[in-house]
Amino acid sequence: MVYAALVVVSLVLLALVVGRGRHELWLAGPGGGILVPALAVGAILRDDVQEHDEVVRAEVSVRVRRGRPAATVTVDLRPLVDGDAVAAELGGEVRASLARITGVADVHVRVRPRVLTVKQLARRLP
Numbered sequence: 001m002v003y004a005a006l007v008v009v010s011l012v013l014l015a016l017v018v019g020r021g022r023h024e025l026w027l028a029g030p031g032g033g034i035l036v037p038a039l040a041v042g043a044i045l046r047d048d049v050q051e052h053d054e055v056v057r058a059e060v061s062v063r064v065r066r067g068r069p070a071a072t073v074t075v076d077l078r079p080l081v082d083g084d085a086v087a088a089e090l091g092g093e094v095r096a097s098l099a100r101i102t103g104v105a106d107v108h109v110r111v112r113p114r115v116l117t118v119k120q121l122a123r124r125l126p
Contacts, residue, residue, distance in 0.1 A: 023038055025063075025102065027102055027103060028103065029103070041098070042060040043060075045060045045062065045101075046058050046059065046060040048093065048097055049073060049075060049090055052089075054077050054078050056076045056077065056078060056121065056124050057075070058075045059073070059075075060074075065108055066108075068107060068108060069098055069107045069108070070107065071107070071108070071110070072110045072112065073090060073112065075087070075113050076114050076120075077113055077114065077115045078116065079115065079117055079121055080115075083115045086113060087111040087112075087113040090111050091110075
Protein backbone atom coordinates (compact mmCIF):
# COMPACT_ATOMS: atom_id res chain seq x y z
CA MET A 1 0.00 0.00 0.00
CA VAL A 2 2.82 2.38 0.89
CA TYR A 3 4.66 1.51 -2.30
CA ALA A 4 1.58 2.19 -4.43
CA ALA A 5 1.17 5.62 -2.81
CA LEU A 6 4.86 6.35 -3.34
CA VAL A 7 4.61 5.40 -7.02
CA VAL A 8 1.55 7.62 -7.51
CA VAL A 9 3.23 10.58 -5.82
CA SER A 10 6.37 10.05 -7.92
CA LEU A 11 4.35 9.97 -11.15
CA VAL A 12 2.49 13.15 -10.22
CA LEU A 13 5.75 14.95 -9.46
CA LEU A 14 7.29 13.69 -12.70
CA ALA A 15 4.27 14.91 -14.67
CA LEU A 16 4.55 18.35 -13.07
CA VAL A 17 8.25 18.63 -13.86
CA VAL A 18 7.93 17.39 -17.45
CA GLY A 19 4.83 19.50 -18.13
CA ARG A 20 6.51 22.61 -16.76
CA GLY A 21 9.58 22.11 -18.96
CA ARG A 22 7.61 22.80 -22.11
CA HIS A 23 6.65 26.31 -21.04
CA GLU A 24 9.56 27.46 -18.91
CA LEU A 25 13.34 27.56 -19.14
CA TRP A 26 15.68 27.07 -16.20
CA LEU A 27 18.35 29.77 -16.24
CA ALA A 28 21.18 28.66 -13.98
CA GLY A 29 23.40 31.16 -12.23
CA PRO A 30 26.32 31.02 -9.82
CA GLY A 31 24.04 31.07 -6.78
CA GLY A 32 21.21 28.92 -8.16
CA GLY A 33 18.79 29.71 -10.93
CA ILE A 34 15.33 30.86 -11.91
CA LEU A 35 12.47 29.62 -14.05
CA VAL A 36 11.65 31.97 -16.90
CA PRO A 37 8.59 31.67 -19.16
CA ALA A 38 9.69 30.51 -22.61
CA LEU A 39 7.22 33.00 -24.10
CA ALA A 40 9.10 35.88 -22.46
CA VAL A 41 12.42 34.73 -23.93
CA GLY A 42 10.72 34.24 -27.31
CA ALA A 43 9.29 37.77 -27.17
CA ILE A 44 12.74 39.25 -26.55
CA LEU A 45 14.19 37.32 -29.49
CA ARG A 46 11.20 38.20 -31.73
CA ASP A 47 11.65 41.91 -30.99
CA ASP A 48 15.34 41.64 -31.93
CA VAL A 49 14.52 39.85 -35.19
CA GLN A 50 11.81 42.33 -36.18
CA GLU A 51 14.33 45.18 -36.02
CA HIS A 52 15.97 43.82 -39.20
CA ASP A 53 15.10 45.97 -42.23
CA GLU A 54 14.06 43.04 -44.43
CA VAL A 55 11.77 41.34 -41.87
CA VAL A 56 8.05 41.99 -42.24
CA ARG A 57 6.84 39.60 -39.53
CA ALA A 58 8.52 37.14 -37.16
CA GLU A 59 7.46 34.32 -34.86
CA VAL A 60 9.81 32.72 -32.35
CA SER A 61 9.32 29.51 -30.40
CA VAL A 62 11.74 28.71 -27.55
CA ARG A 63 12.08 25.37 -25.78
CA VAL A 64 14.65 22.98 -24.35
CA ARG A 65 15.76 20.39 -26.90
CA ARG A 66 18.15 17.59 -25.97
CA GLY A 67 19.08 19.40 -22.80
CA ARG A 68 19.96 22.72 -24.42
CA PRO A 69 17.98 25.86 -25.26
CA ALA A 70 16.56 25.88 -28.78
CA ALA A 71 14.72 28.49 -30.83
CA THR A 72 12.79 28.19 -34.05
CA VAL A 73 12.41 31.49 -35.89
CA THR A 74 9.89 31.85 -38.71
CA VAL A 75 10.27 35.09 -40.66
CA ASP A 76 8.36 36.68 -43.51
CA LEU A 77 10.79 38.70 -45.62
CA ARG A 78 10.31 41.51 -48.12
CA PRO A 79 10.08 40.55 -51.80
CA LEU A 80 13.27 39.99 -53.83
CA VAL A 81 15.45 39.44 -50.76
CA ASP A 82 18.05 36.69 -50.56
CA GLY A 83 16.27 34.57 -47.97
CA ASP A 84 19.26 32.33 -47.24
CA ALA A 85 21.56 35.28 -46.57
CA VAL A 86 19.06 36.98 -44.25
CA ALA A 87 18.39 33.64 -42.49
CA ALA A 88 22.11 33.14 -41.89
CA GLU A 89 22.47 36.66 -40.52
CA LEU A 90 19.42 36.33 -38.27
CA GLY A 91 20.53 32.88 -37.12
CA GLY A 92 23.81 34.29 -35.85
CA GLU A 93 22.09 37.17 -34.08
CA VAL A 94 19.46 34.94 -32.45
CA ARG A 95 22.11 32.38 -31.45
CA ALA A 96 24.16 35.09 -29.72
CA SER A 97 21.10 36.59 -27.99
CA LEU A 98 19.79 33.21 -26.80
CA ALA A 99 23.24 32.26 -25.49
CA ARG A 100 23.50 35.61 -23.68
CA ILE A 101 20.01 35.31 -22.15
CA THR A 102 20.33 31.70 -21.04
CA GLY A 103 24.03 31.67 -20.17
CA VAL A 104 24.48 28.52 -22.26
CA ALA A 105 26.93 28.74 -25.15
CA ASP A 106 25.67 25.61 -26.94
CA VAL A 107 22.22 26.64 -28.22
CA HIS A 108 20.29 25.38 -31.23
CA VAL A 109 18.68 27.90 -33.58
CA ARG A 110 16.68 27.19 -36.72
CA VAL A 111 15.54 30.02 -38.99
CA ARG A 112 12.75 29.41 -41.50
CA PRO A 113 12.69 32.26 -44.01
CA ARG A 114 9.76 32.90 -46.33
CA VAL A 115 10.28 35.50 -49.05
CA LEU A 116 6.94 37.13 -49.75
CA THR A 117 5.61 38.11 -53.15
CA VAL A 118 4.44 41.69 -53.70
CA LYS A 119 0.81 40.55 -53.42
CA GLN A 120 1.51 38.75 -50.12
CA LEU A 121 3.40 41.77 -48.80
CA ALA A 122 0.37 44.02 -49.26
CA ARG A 123 -1.66 41.70 -47.02
CA ARG A 124 1.03 41.52 -44.30
CA LEU A 125 1.71 45.22 -43.89
CA PRO A 126 -0.25 47.14 -41.23
